[in-house]
Amino acid sequence: MLDSLYNKSVVCPVCQNKIEVTKVKSKDCVVASRDSDFCVYYESVNPLFYEVWVCEHCGYAALQERFENISPIEAKIVKENISKYWKPRSFCGERDVDKAIEAFKLALYNLCKISPKPIEYAKVCLRIAWLYRMKKDEQQEIKFLNHALRYYRETYENEPFPVGKLDEHTCVYMIGELSRRVGNYDDAIFWFNKIISSPGARENKALIDSTREQYHLAKEAKEAKEKA
Numbered sequence: 001m002l003d004s005l006y007n008k009s010v011v012c013p014v015c016q017n018k019i020e021v022t023k024v025k026s027k028d029c030v031v032a033s034r035d036s037d038f039c040v041y042y043e044s045v046n047p048l049f050y051e052v053w054v055c056e057h058c059g060y061a062a063l064q065e066r067f068e069n070i071s072p073i074e075a076k077i078v079k080e081n082i083s084k085y086w087k088p089r090s091f092c093g094e095r096d097v098d099k100a101i102e103a104f105k106l107a108l109y110n111l112c113k114i115s116p117k118p119i120e121y122a123k124v125c126l127r128i129a130w131l132y133r134m135k136k137d138e139q140q141e142i143k144f145l146n147h148a149l150r151y152y153r154e155t156y157e158n159e160p161f162p163v164g165k166l167d168e169h170t171c172v173y174m175i176g177e178l179s180r181r182v183g184n185y186d187d188a189i190f191w192f193n194k195i196i197s198s199p200g201a202r203e204n205k206a207l208i209d210s211t212r213e214q215y216h217l218a219k220e221a222k223e224a225k226e227k228a
């Protein structure tokens with residue numbers, strides 16, 4: 001295993017078996033660059049590849065941050081809908097991008113069964129899109145950006161803010177930016193305008209600056225599309 005990785009023991013909250021999960025040492029997570037939708041690239045190992053923990057015994061999979069926060073009802077749903085059909089296989093150790101995508105899709109499948117809040121889907125779909133971006137598979141990237149976009153919109157329309165760590169302006173920014181990335185420039189301009197014209201958003205200077213930049217990109221793309 002790579003020097004940057006280490007294993008940690010946790011108890012699976014669904015089947016109660018002790019499992020090993022792989023993590024990246026935080027000192028080895030050196031940021032190289034960031035995309036406008038917050039996708040982060042690292043100098044060496046990308047911790048994103050390890051964000052989903054999978055129980056090899058029962059097939060329960062979730063983002064690390066929510067892995068242990070599963071209710072007894074949700075655990076029962078996983079047991080009945082996933083564990084029954086699960087063929088034991090391990091996700092421990094080094095992951096390449098394909099193994100990471102497989103882990104994230106398992107997490108997405110678990111979410112579909114336990115139907116949590118839309119923000120949970122948004123996070124997982126966005127990360128799957130990033131992994132496809134790293135693989136340069138644009139078709140799949142756009143497909144998952146569209147899913148993420150739908151769930152961010154549902155979050156915006158239905159949830160009181162903040163939703164976990166997500167504030168309202170960042171959610172609106174994500175809707176604008178994902179709309180731009182999937183080619184819905186009118187939508188992107190509409191959502192970016194919402195931030196630019198909101199007095200409350202001005203407190204977050206970094207967000208306002210990014211919004212202005214992405215707003216111009218969306219305008220340019222819209223004009224280019226109309227000329228074509």
Ligand SMILES: [Zn+2]
Nearest residue numbers: 012015055058
């Ligand atoms: Zn388990």
